Amino acid sequence: MILVGVMPDSFVPLRLPTKTSPDTPAPVRARVYIETYGCQMNVADTDLITGMFAQEGHERTEDAALADVILLNTCAIREKAEERVLARAQELRVHKKRRQGVVIGITGCMAEHLKEKLLERAPYVDVIAGPDSYRRLAHLVEQAREEGGDRDPLVDVRLDKRETYEGMNPAAGGDGVSGFITIQRGCDKFCTFCIVPFTRGRERGTPPREILRQARALAAAGYREVALLGQTVNSYRFEEARFSDLLRAVAQVPGIERVRFTSPYPVDFTDDVIAAIAEEPKICKHVHLPLQSGSDRVLARMKRGYTYADFERISRELRRAVPRVAITTDILVGFCGETEEDHAQTISVMRALRFDGAFTFAYSERPGTMAAKRIADDVADEVKKRRLTEVIQLQESISAEVMESHVGRTEPVLLHAVSRRSDGELVGRTDTFKAVIVSRGTHAPGDLVNVQIERATSATLFGNVV
């Protein structure tokens, strides 16, 4: 998961309007500004929205002051995520005061979570659209613009268990080297702490033909890597097609050199998926496997569906089949009823499993979830904070050791972009998802090179192309 708000994405070139028939008046062309918050799926959804607006004849702008339409594509996973969006919407509201007719919309998970209640905090919002409403979003926005300021806000938060956005063309996003494909939407797991099943609805797989169509389109646009996205991506199923079949099929698409996926659900990590990672060289040797807690009592209360022993067995099998695999995780501290002993178990498990990296969170109660309804959020904020600091510090020291162990090795690296620090350097990734800096030489983003690793910090490797 990307855990920071992704500020305006890279500029997306315009596509010409497709509505050219003389009988259908083209809608008034609007400039659309979009900010994205939350996970990779939201980043991919922003590309989907951008592609649709372009098709309707609108264009994307990176400057909110020039925009006719301002959209915030939001996240509801923690309370803080929602607070940030409300603060940002309040800031962006000035554009509505300065220029007549500017429309502000809140899309995505927070729109779905709060629905009309959002208006109590942000009465100036014109459009509220959930994650299954994007096919209608351009029209909703056009309607809001036509009707002007004196109408009720337009709210479309219908969830649709068949919507996979098949046939829509997402705008080219990201760095032009690695592209996302959403292969599954929604979630059926209902972990007690998690809002996602309520904001994104039931799990559904995108048809394989659509996934392959998008993979070929990315390859044709020069992308070298595809990342397959889903809330529990390895539970993917479409008729007879399993996740492992899909991984192998995408790896066969000419031009695609690397296939990633995120995030798998531990219990659904079956042998056929492990075999695909082990056997297919283009499938990256990195698995993000969210553990959450090392204590069986906490895992049971979270309704994760596995014990620590189950998780340990899956990671052991992965490491046996794919010896250089990198395993990263999510750790959630301070869940309802978590004792010092539970926390100590998480710490000891982290020492035992030695994850390559971890995203770490303090529990934040989400209205509507099973935990909010049935279990007391009884770990004090200071205690959550202290436990969070402990897991962060432990993981930093483990990550630093893991990074150091790469020094001296030669690793395949896909170069993604010119480094932000220096024009003379390129940044890339190993297939184990470590960031690597090399000097530019004659290389360019999109090149797949072998790099001899010379030194490491806890976050970055440095090396030379060999």
Ligand code: 5AD
């Ligand atoms: N509070 C804090 N963290 C949460 N996560 C999910 N729900 C919550 C919550 N209510 C974390 C989990 C999940 C990651 C995406 O976010 O660790 O794996």
